[in-house]
Amino acid sequence: MADSGTNEGVRERRTSGPGRLLVAVYALFTLAAGSRAAVQLSTRFDEAPLAYLLSAVAAVVYLIATVALARRGPTWRRIALLTCSFELFGVLTVGTLSQFDQDAFPDATVWSVFGRGYLFIPLVLPMIGLYWLRTTHDQPA
Amino acid sequence: MRNDLSAILIGACLLGAGWTAVLAARDQRVGNRLLIVLAAAELLVLVQLLVAVIEVAGGDRPASLATFLAYAVGELLIIPAGLFWSQAEKSRSSTLVITVACLAVPVMTARMLQIWSTVGG
Numbered sequence: 001m002a003d004s005g006t007n008e009g010v011r012e013r014r015t016s017g018p019g020r021l022l023v024a025v026y027a028l029f030t031l032a033a034g035s036r037a038a039v040q041l042s043t044r045f046d047e048a049p050l051a052y053l054l055s056a057v058a059a060v061v062y063l064i065a066t067v068a069l070a071r072r073g074p075t076w077r078r079i080a081l082l083t084c085s086f087e088l089f090g091v092l093t094v095g096t097l098s099q100f101d102q103d104a105f106p107d108a109t110v111w112s113v114f115g116r117g118y119l120f121i122p123l124v125l126p127m128i129g130l131y132w133l134r135t136t137h138d139q140p141a
Numbered sequence: 142m143r144n145d146l147s148a149i150l151i152g153a154c155l156l157g158a159g160w161t162a163v164l165a166a167r168d169q170r171v172g173n174r175l176l177i178v179l180a181a182a183e184l185l186v187l188v189q190l191l192v193a194v195i196e197v198a199g200g201d202r203p204a205s206l207a208t209f210l211a212y213a214v215g216e217l218l219i220i221p222a223g224l225f226w227s228q229a230e231k232s233r234s235s236t237l238v239i240t241v242a243c244l245a246v247p248v249m250t251a252r253m254l255q256i257w258s259t260v261g262g
Binding site: 016017018019020021023024025027028035036038039042 | 208215233245
């Protein structure tokens with residue numbers, strides 16, 4: 001837990017190289033989930049409030065994850081870890097529920113059916129994110 | 142939406158995606174000729190948006206107009222954002238950032254064509 005400040009100002013492996021590619025894909029999904037949520041909430045919120053609010057939550061989580069993955073330092077790393085974990089939890093939960101409870105999810109969100117509408121990238125992305133956060137963490141927990 | 146215009150746009154983007162993938166594989170950096178392709182693609186995105194706006198103003202309405210417009214405007218951001226993000230660091234991964242951007246535009250365009258196919262229906 002004793003994260004020293006020795007990494008300050010030094011190039012961090014987590015936020016360079018493949019880490020930047022990860023940020024780019026996360027940014028893309030922030031845009032996809034965000035525009036979808038904006039349209040759903042503004043035009044037909046009454047039809048499926050639960051699904052549309054989830055869309056908005058997904059978009060916000062993608063946004064926070066994008067920023068956290070791009071920023072240096074142990075605090076941002078922790079936030080990235082939290083948001084990536086939440087995403088994996090979200091896509092697995094919504095993916096499973098959307099199989100059984102069609103009434104609650106009549107319209108698609110990015111997480112429906114494990115992100116099938118988005119080439120399953122929403123399912124794979126948090127796994128890659130968590131893997132990246134793990135491999136670039138040089139200090140043992 | 143004009144199919145021929147969108148087809149050229151998709152072609153330009155796939156060319157950009159293939160090109161940057163080869164550059165990344167060879168560990169080379171983005172050069173000026175590739176930038177010309179990307180600029181042309183971005184111009185086509187803009188023309189596509191203008192054509193769609195004119196058609197919508199003329200009375201053509203796809204089933205989900207809001208979604209369509211969100212895609213049309215959002216698509217403008219992809220290539221500039223990808224270039225901006227890839228500039229800060231010269232690495233193989235930065236070149237692949239442009240590959241991702243070049244693949245995102247055809248996907249969005251295909252989705253727009255899909256939504257547009259509901260016009261008049």
